[in-house]
Amino acid sequence: MSQPPTDIEALIALMARLPGLGPRSARRAVLHLIRKRGQVMLPLATAMAEVARSVQECGRCGNLSSTPLCPICxxxxxxxxxxxxxxxxxxxxxxxxxxxxxxxxxxxxxxxxxxxxxxxxxxxxxxxxxxxxxxxxxxxxxxxxxxxxxxxxxxxxxxxxxxxxxxxxxxxxxxxxxxxxxxxxxxxxxxxxxxxxxxxxx
Missing domain, CATH: 3.40.1360.10 (Dna Topoisomerase Vi A Subunit; Chain: A, domain 2)
Incomplete structure (x- = not known):
């Protein structure tokens, strides 16, 4: 039986760690992302990289923010x-x-x-x-x-x-x-x- 390439399997394994996604749901999600690479996958990857870079915990209340204090505080x-x-x-x-x-x-x-x-x-x-x-x-x-x-x-x-x-x-x-x-x-x-x-x- 043909298996997905190793890098795709790695992505599926990472997606399966998300709440509400098991291995089967993760496979479907990854296939959808690949099929919609330009419209969904690349913008999603860019947004995730930006969030990983900029988002931090608010130093006062613990909310998420891109600044030391969140907009609520x-x-x-x-x-x-x-x-x-x-x-x-x-x-x-x-x-x-x-x-x-x-x-x-x-x-x-x-x-x-x-x-x-x-x-x-x-x-x-x-x-x-x-x-x-x-x-x-x-x-x-x-x-x-x-x-x-x-x-x-x-x-x-x-x-x-x-x-x-x-x-x-x-x-x-x-x-x-x-x-x-x-x-x-x-x-x-x-x-x-x-x-x-x-x-x-x-």
Whole structure:
């Protein structure tokens, strides 16, 4: 049986590492790219090379940006007294899609997980505490996924911020248990944000 050339096999193997793509889907994607070399493959390769060269992590919130601080952090129209804490960048983008939050963000970079050996030192929790003290933040909104690890992380953050005096709230109705922000529709996220609840004792 004839096999693809080695360089194409290497590309297929790389594509198969992407979320949602197995070996068979990766083969179909690579064949499509090759057939549409001028219209799709070459512009895609150029865009990927540019992103790999220029994109970095925002030094303040952890968002992706082509500059040291992302456009959200440098936008003077944003409400600096409110910080929305999310697990990862996909969650930040999900919140932004709805356009209902006009404060700033803090990306943790994951959640606490004993199974995956992720502890507080592996997340951007100390940086969050520092921002509360330095930026005059009055409210921290916990927009963490409604999973066991997400809720464990939320409790840890509440304890970490206990001495700051900042008000802590969490997304309310509309977020199902086990749900992830990136898979929710914009209206659900917006409703959960507007109906957020102050966490007692926080």
């Amino acid at each position: 440098t936008d003077p129209r944003r409400e600096g007294a409110e910080i929305c804490v999310v697990e990862d960048i996909a969650d930040l983008w999900a919140m932004e899609r709805g356009g209902s939050f006009r404060g700033r963000y803090h990306v943790l970079g994951g959640t606490l997980s004993a199974l995956d050996a992720v502890g507080p030192e592996d997340l951007r929790i100390p940086a969050l505490v520092g921002r509360i003290n330095d930026e005059g933040v009055s409210e921290v909104i916990l927009a963490l996924n409604a999973t066991v690890d997400g809720q464990t992380t939320a409790h840890y953050i509440q304890d970490a911020l206990a001495l700051t005096g900042v008000r802590i709230s969490a997304l309310a109705q509309g977020v199902p248990m086990g749900g992830e922000l990136d898979f929710l529709d914009d209206g659900t996220i917006s409703a959960a944000l507007k109906a957020r609840k102050i966490i007692p004792g926080a």
